[in-house]
Amino acid sequence: xxxxxxxxxxLDNAPHAxxxxxxxxxxxxxxYSPLITVRSFGQTEGLADAYGMxxxxxxxxxxxxxxxxxxxxxxxxxxQLIEFGLARRPVAAVSHGSRALAIASAFxxxxxxxxxxxxxxxxxxxxxxxxxxxxPEIVRASAVTDHRIGYPGFKExxxxxxxxxxxxxxxxxxxxxEKLIVTVRPPATWAHYQSDHSTTLxxxxxxxxxxxxxxQVVVLARTSQQAEELARDFDLxxxxxxxxxxxxxxxxxxxxxxxxxxxxxxxVREAALLGVAAYSTFAGTPGAVDLELERRALLTLLRSTxxxxxxxxxxxxxxxxPKQASPTREFILKQIIQLASKDRPS
Numbered sequence: 001x002x003x004x005x006x007x008x009x010x011l012d013n014a015p016h017a018x019x020x021x022x023x024x025x026x027x028x029x030x031x032y033s034p035l036i037t038v039r040s041f042g043q044t045e046g047l048a049d050a051y052g053m054x055x056x057x058x059x060x061x062x063x064x065x066x067x068x069x070x071x072x073x074x075x076x077x078x079x080q081l082i083e084f085g086l087a088r089r090p091v092a093a094v095s096h097g098s099r100a101l102a103i104a105s106a107f108x109x110x111x112x113x114x115x116x117x118x119x120x121x122x123x124x125x126x127x128x129x130x131x132x133x134x135x136p137e138i139v140r141a142s143a144v145t146d147h148r149i150g151y152p153g154f155k156e157x158x159x160x161x162x163x164x165x166x167x168x169x170x171x172x173x174x175x176x177x178e179k180l181i182v183t184v185r186p187p188a189t190w191a192h193y194q195s196d197h198s199t200t201l202x203x204x205x206x207x208x209x210x211x212x213x214x215x216q217v218v219v220l221a222r223t224s225q226q227a228e229e230l231a232r233d234f235d236l237x238x239x240x241x242x243x244x245x246x247x248x249x250x251x252x253x254x255x256x257x258x259x260x261x262x263x264x265x266x267x268v269r270e271a272a273l274l275g276v277a278a279y280s281t282f283a284g285t286p287g288a289v290d291l292e293l294e295r296r297a298l299l300t301l302l303r304s305t306x307x308x309x310x311x312x313x314x315x316x317x318x319x320x321x322p323k324q325a326s327p328t329r330e331f332i333l334k335q336i337i338q339l340a341s342k343d344r345p346s
Contacts, residue, residue: 004031006090007340008110010081010101011055012039014222015266017047018159018251019096024053026333032340035090037081039098042222046247058084059100061223078103085110092340096155102129113339115332117155118265118287132339134332139288149335154289156266157328160273165255165321173218173242173253180215180258180313183271186230187263187281188222197283198263204305205261205281206234209241212313218253220267221245258316261302265290272298277316281308 007027009020024034036053038044041061048055059077081104085093093105093112105112106129114126115134126133133148140150167177175181184205187198209217217240221227227245230236236243251270254260260271261279265287271278272293279300280290286301293299302308 004033005340006033006035006088007336008035008037008085008088008090008093008101008105010037010039010093010095010098011044011048012061012095012098012100013041014043014047014247016096017044017051017053018270019155021051021053022159022162022329023333023336024051026329027336030333030337032337035088037084037101039077039100042245043247050247050249056084074099075103078107082107092336094336094339097126099125102126105129111339113336115155117289120285120287132335134335136289138292141288151328151331151335153326153328154269154273154293155328156270156273157326158332159326159329160251160270161324161326161329163251163255163274163321164323165252166249167252167256169249169252170256172248173244175216175218175242175256177256180212180315181256182209182212182215182217182313183253183257183260183267184209184217184219185260185262185264185267186219186221186226195283198281201281201283201302201305201308202263203234204308205302206236208308208311212240215240215313217241218257219243220248220250220253255318255321259313268299269293275316275319277313279311 011017027034036055037058038048038055039059039061040057045057058080077100081100085104085108090110093101093110095101095114097116102112102114102125112130113132114130117136117139119139134151135148136154137150137152140148170177186202219236219241221230224245227243231243254271254276255274257276259277260268261281262268263281268278268280279302281302290299294301
């Protein structure tokens, strides 16, 4: 940890720990002091701990279907972040989709940057309050003209390229590498962009996997509450299911999996970029990044229960993973440093 200018990073969902971990290391190397806040949600705190981050937990997620309730919760957390920021006065603030941080930064007059990669959500807060908004170029190309900046590749490219798998995950979850390993991420049923058809597809997938022989199915629930609901409503008992809501080395699990199914975006894209057979059971409007991965034959979008019934699962060869430079990471890091430099004393 350095004593340089503080850059505020807010993690409000588990994938953001993966995304920001290498950027935090790079910022430290560049002489900045990352100031990290975390919203208590699912595995976010556990993953931040696993990466050795020093963070302050501010606010917690609660499942809410009402738009009014979501707005109220966001404003409540923004007020808590304002109090935190007042005492520390960072030179810049960055998040991947934290509306609360965008509001808090605007109130405090701190230059801010927001990133997001799913365009079918409300982004007005970012476009009106943030100094910079970054999206993948594939999203930028499909949008109307505004001040969004397109970055190369996918957000997962920030951390996938120098990822080294750890086979300890196989022992941790008692998985036999000689048998088929399937990882499943259920849909976030509370998210406003979800549809009932996602649950229909998930139920069809559970029934399909239950009938598979010599198959180990790891179900990664998003929260402990969701794990309880899944166990009750879908009878996810071993074998073949291993249901957990604990923070695990998810990237290593994906690498050692033979197939990955997800009702959300990040995990299935991670699997696709790792070369795993990746299937999306998300039934909402597909984002430009997922359509691009489908176009490249790296991702299969499952649109019907027939698609699931006709699946053919098999073992795969796992190639070595040499570490590579990431143009995506370099581009985003440069954008953060440029933002932070605006307020630095000359």
